[in-house]
Amino acid sequence: YLVPVVILIVGPATWVEKFPEARGTRQSPVDIVTSRASSGGSAPPLVWRYSVNHPRSVVNPGYCWRVDENGYDSELRGGPLGSDVYKLQQWHCHWGSVNGEGSEHTVDGRAFSGELHLVHWNTSKYNSFTEAAGQPDGLAVLGVLLMVGSKHDELDKVVRLLPYIQHKGDKVTFSEPLNPANLLPKRIAYWTYPGSLTTPPCTESVTWILFKEPVQVSAEQVRLNLCYYVNGKNV
Numbered sequence: 548y549l550v551p552v553v554i555l556i557v558g559p560a561t562w563v564e565k566f567p568e569a570r571g572t573r574q575s576p577v578d579i580v581t582s583r584a585s586s587g588g589s590a591p592p593l594v595w596r597y598s599v600n601h602p603r604s605v606v607n608p609g610y611c612w613r614v615d616e617n618g619y620d621s622e623l624r625g626g627p628l629g630s631d632v633y634k635l636q637q638w639h640c641h642w643g644s645v646n647g648e649g650s651e652h653t654v655d656g657r658a659f660s661g662e663l664h665l666v667h668w669n670t671s672k673y674n675s676f677t678e679a680a681g682q683p684d685g686l687a688v689l690g691v692l693l694m695v696g697s698k699h700d701e702l703d704k705v706v707r708l709l710p711y712i713q714h715k716g717d718k719v720t721f722s723e724p725l726n727p728a729n730l731l732p733k734r735i736a737y738w739t740y741p742g743s744l745t746t747p748p749c750t751e752s753v754t755w756i757l758f759k760e761p762v763q764v765s766a767e768q769v770r771l772n773l774c775y776y777v778n779g780k781n782v
C-alpha cells in the first residue's frame with residue numbers, strides 16, 4: 548500500500564528559480580569566521596541618530612514582524628558607509644522555530660535565538676527607498692544578535708503588540724516613545740561586509756554591519772515570538 552508522498556520544496560533552494568540575484572556573488576546571510584575577519588583600520592566611527600516621539604506601525608509581513616518608521620527623520624553615517632548618509636526605513640526581527648536557533652547570521656558556526664535588522668537607505672545618492680534597494684550601495688542594515696537573558700524593555704514595546712498582528716498583513720500603529728538606538732548593544736564593535744537582502748528578491752544592495760555583542764531578551768519574549776511562528780501565524 549503506497550502512501551502518496553508530496554514533498555513541497557520551498558525556501559532558499561528554490562529562490563534562484565524566481566529571483567536570479569539569489570545566485571549572485573555577495574549573498575547573505577553568511578557565517579562570520581572571526582579568525583578570517585580583518586581589523587577595521589582607520590575607518591571613521593559609525594554614528595546614528597533616531598527620532599523617538601513619532602507614530603510607528605508594527606506589521607506582520609509574513610516572515611516575522613516589521614516596524615515601519617513612516618518616513619520620520621533619522622541618520623546613519625560613517626564606518627564603512629563613506630561620506631553617504633542613510634535613513635532608517637524599517638526594522639524587523641528573525642526568529643527560529645525553536646529557542647537557540649533563528650538568527651540569520653552565524654558566528655563561527657554558532658546561531659543565536661534571533662536577529663534584529665535595522666534597514667537604512669542611502670539618501671545622499673537616491674530619491675527613494677525602493678530606488679536605493681536596487682543599488683549596490685543603496686542599503687545599510689544594522690544586525691543585532693539576540694540571546695536569551697534578561698528582559699529587553701525597549702523591544703517589549705513591540706513584543707507586547709504581537710497578539711494584535713497574528714496574521715500576515717495585520718498592522719497596528721502605536722505612539723509610545725521608542726528609541727531604536729536602545730535596541731543596539733552597549734559595545735558597538737561590529738563586522739561589516741557587502742551582501743544582500745536575506746529574503747527574496749535577495750538583491751545585492753546591502754552593506755551589512757553586524758554588531759559583535761549580542762543583546763539579551765527574556766525567554767518569555769522569545770516564547771511570545773515563537774508562539775506566533777510555531778502556530779503558523781508567520782510572526
Ligand SMILES: CC#CCNS(=O)(=O)c1cc(S(N)(=O)=O)ccc1C(=O)O
Pocket residue numbers: 637664666676677680686688743744745746747748753
Ligand atoms: C524594494 C525592496 C525591498 C526590500 N525591503 S527590506 O529591505 O525592507 C527587507 C530587508 C530584509 S533583510 N533581512 O535583508 O534585512 C528582508 C526583507 C525585506 C523586505 O521587506 O522585503
Ligand SMILES: [Zn+2]
Pocket residue numbers: 639641664745
Ligand atoms: Zn532581516
